[in-house]
Amino acid sequence: MSQVRYTKDHEYIRIEGAEGVVGISEHAQQQLGDVVFAEAPPVGKMLKAGDPAAVVESVKAASDVFAPASGEVIAVNSEVEATPGLINEDALGRGWLFRIKLSDAAELAKLMNEAAYADYLKTLD
Amino acid sequence: MRYLPLDASEREAMLTRIGVPDIDALFADIPPEYRIEGLLDMPLAMSEMAVERAMTAMARRSVAAGSAPFFLGAGAYRRHIPASVDHLIQRSEFLTSYTPYQPEIAQGTLQVLFEFQTQVAALTGMEVANASMYDGSTACGEAMLMAHRLTRRGKAVLSGGVHPHYAEVAATLAHMADEKITRLPPDVVACEDIAAAIDDETSCVIVQSPDFFGNPRDLSTIAAAAHARGAQVIAVFTDPVALGAVRSPGEMDADIAVGEGQGLGNALNFGGPYLGLFATRMKNVRQMPGRLAGETVDAEGRRSFVLTLSTREQHIRRERATSNICTNSGLCALAFSIHLTLLGERGLRRLAEINHANAVQLADRLSSIRGVEVLNTHFFNEFTVRTPRPSVDLIEALARRGVIGGLPVSRLLPDAGLDDCVIVASTEVNTDDDRAAYAKALSECL
Amino acid sequence: MNKQGRPTRPEDVAAKARATFTGNRALDIEEALIFETGRFDATGVDLDDPAPFQSRLGPHAREGALNLPGLTEPEALRHYVRLSRDNYSIDAGIYPLGSCTMKHNPRLNERIARLPGFADVHPLQPVSTAQGALAVIDALAKALMTMTGMSAVAMPPKAGAHGELCGMMAIKAAIEARGERETRRVVLVPDSAHGTNPATAALIGFSVRPVPAGEDGNVSVEAVKSALAPDVAAIMLTNPNTCGLFERQIAGIAEALHGAGAYFYCDGANFNAIVGKTRPGDLGVDAMHINLHKTFSTPHGGGGPGAGPVALSSRLAPYAPVPFVAREGDELNLVEHAEGTASFGRMSAFHGQMGMFVRALSFILSHGADGLRQASEDAVLSANYVRACLNDVMSAPFGDRPCMHEALFDDRWLKDTGLTTLDFAKAMIDEGYHPMTVYFPLIVHGAMLIEPTESESKAGLDLFIMTLRYLAFAVKAGDRERLLSAPVFAPRRRLDETRAARQPVLRWTRPAPA
Incomplete structure (x- = not known):
């Protein structure tokens, strides 16, 4: 069973063995509204945790998606680039943005699990 | 004061409603030591008649271009503007509306912009155009910055045929932004080797056609060389009417086309307001500066227009915007678009043909004067002549004879060793009598 | 993340109005695009045949079609007149866009700008033949120096953001002259700033360091001091600020900046509040652009042109x-x-927005020293009147504090109604008003920024206020439909902005044959 971890910037990373799938959280997609544009990083790019990695835009806002963990980009979701509305429909599923090969699994410990993220959301607003 | 509707008793009533004793109470946040006591050191209010009298007296101190045989271009062109253009742009709903941020009550402006964008794209042979920039020179500078973003490089190569003002604007921006720029020397007869200046750091090559000296240029070979090194080609033009006669930037493989649009619909105005035209390929649209109007539908499914792709712009992306531009040249774009709609394909081609014909006839007349040499092999409506007399002096002498004879190259390029060159332009407003007057005055001055 | 909650897709709203055969609704006429009605061989300009000549275009002649449709003059007139009727305008009603200063545009100025001695003068004529044009530039610059109390005015900038660029380039040049170009690379920008401020700083290689505003909406000397460091080149501060408040500590901020070797750029977008009341130069400002299309009423033209001369202190004037x-x-x-x-160096071709200079100078002469001060006072008075009359039904983030020339409200009063600032704005359209600026400044949730300007009569203001109160009561009474479905009487209902951005259609293309 895969685990999902969250950042305070509302990215998620779904851990699948030595790899992680990155996207924006359900909360983030709701806040953003209709996503009209999504751009994933190029395959092969080395990311450090916290680097701006991808971009998602609504009509009135542009948001950076920061890498939740370090690693090399090994795949991007071209489907979501063509149909950015997938992020609104299924942020944690078909709305994923890119997949990285994790370079430091220890970093994941700093991220929030589902329950911690839910608590964190309650502290906002 | 005729523009201020409130009267003293209303002001008093409003202060009472607000709950303050006097107007000064509303300015209490200004520290007292910084408040102006009394009035600014300026004249008091004037009636409409008095202002008109004062301003008209100032206007009389200039020579209106239309009052003399007039052959000056170099980036601004005197044209016949149909009367309906000026009538329409003075419609309250165009003149006194703001940027169309509430599209439900701004469809007029938005549809005009959509039509304008389509016209500019067609004229330049490009896929997409924005809703206008300040002028041609700033559009050119913005195109350079866009090419830097697209290529992730920071070095521009400028042809020596680019209008000196445009080149200086680009150089200022490059210097301020810590980027490099290579300006090739002034190139009167279009013989420079631009390809040789392109290297693997080059983000873009900026080439004007017809160039500052009047030479149309073939950008195709330059584009091939630039593209082979991963650089963009920015095509510049300073008279939109030229594109009714010469090959378009799009046909010649340019990546970005920028130019001055004043030559359609807009008066000379001593240099502004003008409008910058900016067009590119659709794949580059997210790196484009400026506003864009796009098509959509409203809640009842009716075709509608709205400002779109706004996340590129400063009000959303702030320090990461594609440009800091906000206000553009909307009303000038409207004038351009109306003039072009009145002309249509047939009218634009005919207008371009007349411009060219008048220039050819002028070149033939001038080159028959002893000592006068036309330097261009090819030209559209503007060409460079060399005469035996220093050109600044010559142009002043012609002005004293009532002829505005063109631009002394040395006014814009003082150190180029071109003190004997004059750039001469002709448009549809010039008559055979004008040409005869010019030839006569020139003969007398040499 | 966007927390502004602005819906951009039309909701399922009230039933359609009765359909007409044409799609027109009386005076509101559906107008096709010129590309649908124009013909390639139609023209509204009669041009004679040129005399015979030998082409000198050589191999450069354009061969392919341009695909530009033409219209005859009567067709063109109808097209543009019909389109114009879909626009709101200051001539038709109050245009209370905060930070935009949509005031009356005197028509005298249009007439004067068209005098041949101004409009028909080429920028590169011999200067001996353009003395009147230069006299206008000189006179306007002097008037702006008098109003700002500053040493020089740079006239080339073509709009406000271009003026910001001018001022910041002058600052960079001054810093370079001091040998500090490589070390001073940071510009302080308050959170409440116009987006053009950080965009301008970034354009010429500065990085942006935010400065927070205090609870009272002002930037404090302490906040500036704690952001100041040897790497700071300048601050870009709007005064009066984007919340419509005068920066009370501005002189102290200037002193702190100067003490730290940094410059003070003031965004002059809101100059209309203080003309004749205080002089930015006295407050310690080093550079400030002046939007002639705001304070001095040159028409905004549906988005431009503007003009943004920049007043400079003696420290920056040489640059x-x-x-x-x-x-x-x-x-x-x-x-x-x-x-x-x-x-x-040079930042645009030629010499600036002459056509706008003529209009602005004419406006200044018309008002005179007395009229300019009265205009500022009336603008501030009107904004405070609006604020005072709406304070009990809407919510003002800074309480009862007097504002300058614009009144700011937030959306706390809409909380738990399910309605947004945008809904309220759209309901204003149905009442015949252009909405205020919404969702700006960003630091105030659901901001509504109302700038009535000095151009409104008291009766006009009273009706405007009553209308907003009526809508506010409708909200409180639970009449959500009135707002959610709005506008219903405008030429268009709400637009699908999501579709426009997801599948951008930015030009007309010929439909594929059926």
Whole structure:
């Protein structure tokens, strides 16, 4: 069973063995509204945790998606680039943005699990 | 004061409603030591008649271009503007509306912009155009910055045929932004080797056609060389009417086309307001500066227009915007678009043909004067002549004879060793009598 | 993340109005695109055949079609007149866009701008033949110096953001002259700033360091001091600020900046509040752009043109861009080249927005010293009147504090109604008003920024206020439909902005044959 971890910037990373799938959280997609544009990083790019990695835009806002963990980009979701509305429909599923090969699994410990993220959301607003 | 509707008793009533004793109470946040006591050191209010009298007296101190045989271009062109253009742009709903941020009550402006964008794209042979920039020179500078973003490089190569003002604007921006720029020397007869200046750091090559000296240029070979090194080609033009006669930037493989649009619909105005035209390929649209109007539908499914792709712009992306531009040249774009709609394909081609014909006839007349040499092999409506007399002096002498004879190259390029060159332009407003007057005055001055 | 909650897709709203055969609704006429009605061989301009000539275009002649449709003159008139009727305008009603200063545009100024001695003068004519044009530039610059109390005015900038660029380039040049170009690379920008401020700083290689505003909506000397460091080149601060408040500590901020070797750029977008009341130069400002299309009423034209001359302190004046006007005896001359001066160079072709200068000068002469001060006072009075009359039904983030020329409200009063600032704005459209600025400044949730300007009569203001109160009561009474479905009476209902951005259609293309 895969685990999902969250950042305070509302990215998620779904851990699948030595790899992680990155996207924006359900909360983030709701806040953003209709996503009209999504751009994933190029395959092969080395990311450090916290680097701006991808971009998602609504009509009135542009948001950076920061890498939740370090690693090399090994795949991007071209489907979501063509149909950015997938992020609104299924942020944690078909709305994923890119997949990285994790370079430091220890970093994941700093991220929030589902329950911690839910608590964190309650502290906002 | 005729523009201020409130009267003293209303002001008093409003202060009472607000709950303050006097107007000064509303300015209490200004520290007292910084408040102006009394009035600014300026004249008091004037009636409409008095202002008109004062301003008209100032206007009389200039020579209106239309009052003399007039052959000056170099980036601004005197044209016949149909009367309906000026009538329409003075419609309250165009003149006194703001940027169309509430599209439900701004469809007029938005549809005009959509039509304008389509016209500019067609004229330049490009896929997409924005809703206008300040002028041609700033559009050119913005195109350079866009090419830097697209290529992730920071070095521009400028042809020596680019209008000196445009080149200086680009150089200022490059210097301020810590980027490099290579300006090739002034190139009167279009013989420079631009390809040789392109290297693997080059983000873009900026080439004007017809160039500052009047030479149309073939950008195709330059584009091939630039593209082979991963650089963009920015095509510049300073008279939109030229594109009714010469090959378009799009046909010649340019990546970005920028130019001055004043030559359609807009008066000379001593240099502004003008409008910058900016067009590119659709794949580059997210790196484009400026506003864009796009098509959509409203809640009842009716075709509608709205400002779109706004996340590129400063009000959303702030320090990461594609440009800091906000206000553009909307009303000038409207004038351009109306003039072009009145002309249509047939009218634009005919207008371009007349411009060219008048220039050819002028070149033939001038080159028959002893000592006068036309330097261009090819030209559209503007060409460079060399005469035996220093050109600044010559142009002043012609002005004293009532002829505005063109631009002394040395006014814009003082150190180029071109003190004997004059750039001469002709448009549809010039008559055979004008040409005869010019030839006569020139003969007398040499 | 966007927390502004602005819906951009039309909701399922009230039933359609009764359909007409044409799609028209009386005076509201559906107008096709010129590309649908125009013909390639139609023209509204009669042009004679040129006399015979030998082409000198050589191999450069354009061969392919341009695909530009034409219309005859009557068709063109109808097209543009019909389109114009879909627009709101200041001539038709109050246009209370905060920070935009949509005031009355006197028609005298249009007439004067069209005098041949202004409109029909080429920028590169011999200067001996353009003395009147130079005199306008000179006179306007002097008037702006008097109003700002500053040493020089750079006239080339073509709009406010271009003026910001001018001021910041002058600052960069001054810093370079001090040998600190490599070390001073940070510009302080308050959170409440116009987006153009950080965009301008970034455009010329500065990085942006935010400065928070205090609870009272002002930036404090302490906040600036704690952001100041040897790497700071300047601050970009709007005054009066984007919340419509005068920065009370501005002189102290200026002193702190100067003490730390940094410059003070003031965004002059809101100059309309203080003309004739205080002078930015006295407050310690080093550079400030003046939007002639705001304070001095040059028409906004549906998005431009503007003009943004920049007043400069004596510390920055030497670095002003070329060209500038210089007096030589009785004659005016143009200095067009930076060589041999400290000028940072050229930032646009030719000499600035002459057409706007003429209008602005005419506006200034019409008002005079007395009228300009009265205009500022009336603008501030009107904004405070609106604020005072709406304070009990809407919510003001800074309480009862008097504002300058614009009144700011937030959306706390809409909480738990399910309605947004945008809904309220759209309901204003149905009432015949252009909405205020919404969702700006960003630091105030659901911001509504109302700037009535000095151009409104008391009766006009009263009706505007009553209308907003009526809508506010409708909200409180639970009449959500009135707002959610709005506008229903405008030429268009709400637009699908999501579709426009997801599948951008930015030009007309010929439909594929059926």
